[in-house]
Amino acid sequence: MPSFQFPIHLLTFLYFSLIAVSTAASRRSFEVGVYSTRNALIDVCNSGNYQIINVVFTVSLGNAQTPEINLIDHCNSTAVDGCTKFSQEIKACQASGIKIMLSVGGGSGKYNLNNFTEATNFSTYLWNNFLGGQSNSRPLNDVVFDGVDITNERSSWDNWSKLGEELGKLYEKQGKKFYLSAAPQCSSLDSSSQSIPQPGIFDYISVQFFGDNLVCQYLNGRFEGFWKFWNVWKTFSADKVFVQMLAGPMAEDMGYIPPDVFRSEVLPELQRSSKFGGVILWSEDIDKGYSSKINPKVCGSVEAASESANEIAEFPMGNNYVGQRGFRSCRGSCVL
Structure with a gap:
């Protein structure tokens, strides 16, 4: 009776595939996003480091003034070529699978939302000029952002949540998926007027774990405040919770958390939570390699954000690949 011998290369493939899937199952995938302020958007996208880009705009809003978003940091809508190049860059980024979010609020600009009426009016302005609506004055023509990111540092979150609710209603009528995110400061879950409510309207939030508020920062090698606030925020009523950090x-x-400290001491604990969505960095102009050092989709390791063996490791490299064992993955060389 002839004996059957299983091909050794298939055994090798199955062995390493099991390792890859087992490793992936113990790690939750995450995305890396960034705030883009002034640099060329196409360069930010072509870096390959980000899956979400929040494009920051200066807003004039509230106190009975007509809502206006100033594009001057990115393009000049009154020039001969207007914002054509910037519009093309947004479309190119979106075509490559990157979510381009319209970021409103922040630390600059003359803005406020004083009541629900102003929130409703601003939602209509955003929808008609930058999202799925129609207007004769769309500054970026037919560009449609993937959603809106709210960074409120001025007034009650109740009014900004109302803005989100109104945008959600418009999103539902469109029949296309738009995203709504918020970027609260880490202390914005207390009982003060700046506390952010939990109406369940946000697809994700990115909590600011940096800045002037020392209660939740990584400071002098200590993480007590960081973990105290993370353990509260990870229960927030959004689909995902991102950690916003300095780049x-x-x-x-x-x-500021050095990238090696983040990978070794912070990321493993964050990935224990199913609510962890990823990292949003402030900002692209000071990112001198931080994103590539923490991003599994960039470094191409076996920790790549996927639960599929085909995504992580398609081809075994045998017993000796430049002196090491591992895979040649779809995102690069992965050494085990």
Whole structure:
């Protein structure tokens, strides 16, 4: 009776595939996003480091003034070529699978939302000029952002949540998926007027774990405040909770976490939660390699964000690949 011998290369493939799937199952996938302020958007997208880009605009809003988003940091709508190039960059980024979010609020601009009426009016303005609506004055013509990111540092979150609710109603009528995100400061779950409510309207939030508020920052090698607030925020009523961090060291005591510390001491714990969505970095202009050092989709490791063996490791490299064992993955060389 002839004996059957299983091909050794298939055994090798199955062996490493089991390792890859087992490793992936113990890691939750996550995305890396960034705030883009002034740099060329197409360069930010072509870096391959980000899956979400929040494009920051200066807003004039509230106190009975007509809502206006100033594009001057990105293009000049009154020039001969207007914002044609910027519009083309947005479309190119979206075509490559990157979500381009319209970010409103922040630390600059003359904005406020004083009541629900202003929130409703602003939602209509955003919808008609930058999202799925129609207007004769769309500054970026037929560009449609993938959603809106709200960074409120001025007034009650109740009014901004109302803005989100109104946008949600418009999204439902369109029949296309738009995203709504919020970027609260880490202390915005207390009982103060700046507390953010939990109406369940946000697809995800990115909590600011840096800045002037020292209660939740990584400081002098200590994470007590960071973990205290993360354990509260991970229960927030959004689909996903992102951690917003500095992409580079700024002023002292701002909460910057070095990338090696983040990968070894922070990321494993964050990935224990099914609510962890990823990291949003502030900002692209100070990102000198931080995103590539923490992004599994960039470094091409066996921790790549996928639960599929085909995504992680398609081809075994045998017993010796430059002296090491591993896979040649769809995202690069993965050494085990």
